[in-house]
Amino acid sequence: MNWYREISPTEKSTLWTCFGGWALDAVDTQAFSLVIPALIATWGISKGQAGLIGGATLVAGALGGLFAGVLSDRYGRVRALQITVLWFSLFTLLSACAQNYEQLLVLKSLQGLGFGGEWTAGSVLLSETIRAKHRGKALGIVQSAWGFGWAGAVLLYAIVFSWVSPQWAWRVLFALGAIPAVLVLYARRNVPEPPRDTSATTLKLDAKLPVLGIFDRSVIRTTIVGGLIGLGAHGGYHAITTWLPTYLKTQRHLSVLGTGGYLAVVIVAFICGCFVSAWLQDRIGRRLNLILFALCCAITVNLYVFLPIGDTAMLALSFPLGLFSAGIPATLGALFNELYPQGVRGTGVGFCYNFGRIVSAGFPVLVGHMGNSMPIGSALGIDAGAAYGLVVIAALMLPETKGRKIAETRSSSDPGTQNRQADAAHVAGASRDAQKAHEARAS
Structure with missing residues (x-):
């Protein structure tokens, strides 16, 4: 710490x-x-x-x-x-x-x-x-x-x-x-409001409605790829949480889901997954961390549905599944925020994360339809694998954002305060210079 x-x-x-x-x-x-x-x-x-x-x-x-x-x-x-x-x-x-x-x-x-x-x-x-x-x-x-x-x-x-x-x-x-x-x-x-960036790019995007700004030519690729990541991440999660209990109870006849021990394992695994992801993404980067957890999720859920194991082993396997599934959303906050300029950052983050939440409702439906012609476990494994595969492919299309500088707020006692103030003064000075140049050209 x-x-x-x-x-x-x-x-x-x-x-x-x-x-x-x-x-x-x-x-x-x-x-x-x-x-x-x-x-x-x-x-x-x-x-x-x-x-x-x-x-x-x-x-x-x-x-x-x-x-x-x-x-x-x-x-x-x-x-x-x-x-x-x-x-x-x-x-x-x-x-x-x-x-x-x-x-x-x-x-x-x-x-x-x-x-x-x-x-x-x-x-x-x-x-x-x-x-x-x-x-x-x-x-x-x-x-x-x-x-x-x-x-x-x-x-x-x-x-x-x-x-x-x-x-x-x-x-x-x-x-x-x-x-x-x-x-x-x-x-x-x-909690103070973070300083607003006054750079030319931000001013340009702020001139539009923020919801339209995320489809500006300069960031539309980010919006599309970020939306696909949100879709895959939520699609895999909802497919698992919707159909895994049904599969385990009806097809595998396991009683583990009805125990307090199972619930405790899932909660502890979720917390541990967030902490592991938090520590790892600042070391290996957002993109690699996202790919790693998505691949581990796809592998673990398929082990769940294809391995012939009993209650005790299923309870033990619940921990890595919960850990890996938690590591993905724990990465999205930093990744999405670092992809957008400040003027449309809130809109961009809201879109990438929540577009996936809405559209991902189709993944559990797809599992149900596939389950009409194949075992529900096979349908779940294919569906979740496809969802997390989408996360991997989309993540490969994004740049690494680890360490990217965006607006930061520090207290006056911080060693970095003077640097932040100097940066703000530099931005303000640059804006004034640009305004003077514009007025000179106009005259």
Whole structure:
């Protein structure tokens, strides 16, 4: 943790603000899956209706991520983060007051807008605050907050449902999801807005709507390739999480998925995967790290579906699968942020990450269709292999961005503060010189 001692108080406060926001988002998102039986018992809804709430929340989350990226480019990173956290907290609290299924469906969908937006706004803010040589570690660690939030949801579920009757316990659990609103007060006092780049390229892109700026000729290749990476990463993940439990229960007749041990292994593996990816990507680079984890995911999931192993071995194999699948999203934050100029960075990151989330819904559907003519395990292995193969191919089409300089914020006590101020003065001076030259030509 020597790197943590090097970063400034501003960098640390921004890191923990983003970490806390993502962890608390995970608490509420994962809590929903735990309270589904209580909702079914309370309102007599079907499993399909409960699944529709989860699906609608995920789709709304993807749209929220796209919107938050545009918002952060137009109004600032910190303000966008505050808006998404407040939105998420408000509709989480209102979800606890829902009186019927229809109300809960609408409220959870609206809550999803803030959930998806928080990741986009937070990742852009952190990327522009943390110095380049530690950016991968910081963003990877923030991604691990999802695992900690997941574990927190399980713990809160156990406590609340032990003390409150099920018909009220789910409401209490949702109400606790309003806690992230406290982060807004902390962010207002401790997290400054990163400086805005005034270079000619950024000014040119800012002259357009940010959502159109990511299709500018100078960055459209990045947008297309980044979208393909997001598609492959989410497609493989959703194919696995959607069909692997069904495959293991129905075709392999394994009971491991119903045990607390399996859940503990998956959560710990996710956290470890984020930490390994965080450490590795600042050493070997974003592109190679992404390729490595994608290949390992494809290999591991095929071992899952083709090796004739029992419960114990399957439980052990769950750890590397969870670790490798977590390492991919832990890399995307740094990679996507380093690919775009500041004027459209939020929009670009939001598009690459969330375009994949929306379109990747086709991968689980494809597994189902393929399963009509072949064993579901074979369909899953082929589908996930194709998705992660797309990640590898797309990553090879991108430049390595490790160490790339983007806007950085340091406290006045940092050794690098004077350099940052000198860079800002140089940019401002260059802008003034360009303006004078333009006026001279005009006269």
